[in-house]
Amino acid sequence: MVMPDPSDPQPPAAEPLEPYQRLGISPDASFEEVQAAKQARLDEAGEDTMARSRIEAAYDTLLMERLKQRQQGRVSTAARTASAREQIAPPPPRLAMPALPQLPLPKVAAPTLSMPGLELAEGGVLNLALGGFGVLLALLLLVPSASPEFLLALATALTVVCLQRRRRRFLAAVGWGFGLLTLGLVLGGLVAGLAGSGLPLGLPLSLQQLQSLPAFVLLLLAALFVA
Numbered sequence: 001m002v003m004p005d006p007s008d009p010q011p012p013a014a015e016p017l018e019p020y021q022r023l024g025i026s027p028d029a030s031f032e033e034v035q036a037a038k039q040a041r042l043d044e045a046g047e048d049t050m051a052r053s054r055i056e057a058a059y060d061t062l063l064m065e066r067l068k069q070r071q072q073g074r075v076s077t078a079a080r081t082a083s084a085r086e087q088i089a090p091p092p093p094r095l096a097m098p099a100l101p102q103l104p105l106p107k108v109a110a111p112t113l114s115m116p117g118l119e120l121a122e123g124g125v126l127n128l129a130l131g132g133f134g135v136l137l138a139l140l141l142l143v144p145s146a147s148p149e150f151l152l153a154l155a156t157a158l159t160v161v162c163l164q165r166r167r168r169r170f171l172a173a174v175g176w177g178f179g180l181l182t183l184g185l186v187l188g189g190l191v192a193g194l195a196g197s198g199l200p201l202g203l204p205l206s207l208q209q210l211q212s213l214p215a216f217v218l219l220l221l222a223a224l225f226v227a
Contacts, residue, residue: 019058019065034062118225125165129223132158137216140209148212155219156181162223180222184215 020027023037038059045051121129136155139146156177163173188211195210205213 019062022054022058023062034059121162121166121224125162126224129158129162129220133216133220133223137220140212140216141205144206144209148208152181152185152212152215155216159219159223163226166226176222176226177219180218181215184218185211187214187218188212 020029023034023041025033025037029037038055041055042052045055120126133155136151136158140148140151159180160170160173160177163176164170167173191214192207192211195207
């Protein structure tokens with residue numbers, strides 16, 4: 001009996017790539033590619049039991065090898081490729097909130113303060129001012145029993161009516177009427193003070209009538225000329 005020479009070369013061990021070769025895939029194939037290759041080889045084997053068992057064994061060996069690689073911390077090329085794809089893939093688009101329409105802000109015109117013009121009234125306003133103030137002044141000067149305060153109130157109301165008809169601004173007309181009434185009473189108080197100190201006037205008027213005259217004159221001028 002011939003003993004084998006130890007120096008003779010031993011037959012090579014089974015290559016670790018044999019399961020990949022049997023399934024017809026490369027070592028960096030993904031899990032989906034492995035499953036697809038297994039199903040394709042099974043379809044090619046048909047009813048050959050031996051061939052199908054070799055394919056199943058190669059598939060199981062491949063799965064066990066990859067599981068061992070994961071447990072040992074070794075990541076296959078396919079896993080690295082999948083991880084790189086996840087990093088390169090753009091993030092899912094965020095739902096953008098609809099932009100609210102920008103409405104223009106309303107422009108509020110600032111009120112302008114302007115001095116009224118001076119122009120003689122015409123038509124009905126002129127007749128109303130002359131007729132009304134003529135009656136009120138006649139009552140003030142010729143009827144001593146007439147109340148100057150009441151006549152001044154009527155004169156102020158008449159001035160407001162005339163100004164409102166000319167300027168079409170009721171609040172401004174009221175302001176002018178009461179402002180001129182106040183100014184006229186102040187001037188009338190000064191005149192009455194001078195008369196009370198012994199200034200010879202020679203007029204048959206009481207102090208109340210004399211104090212009311214400047215206010216009447218200012219209200220009449222406003223009704224005639226303020227436009």
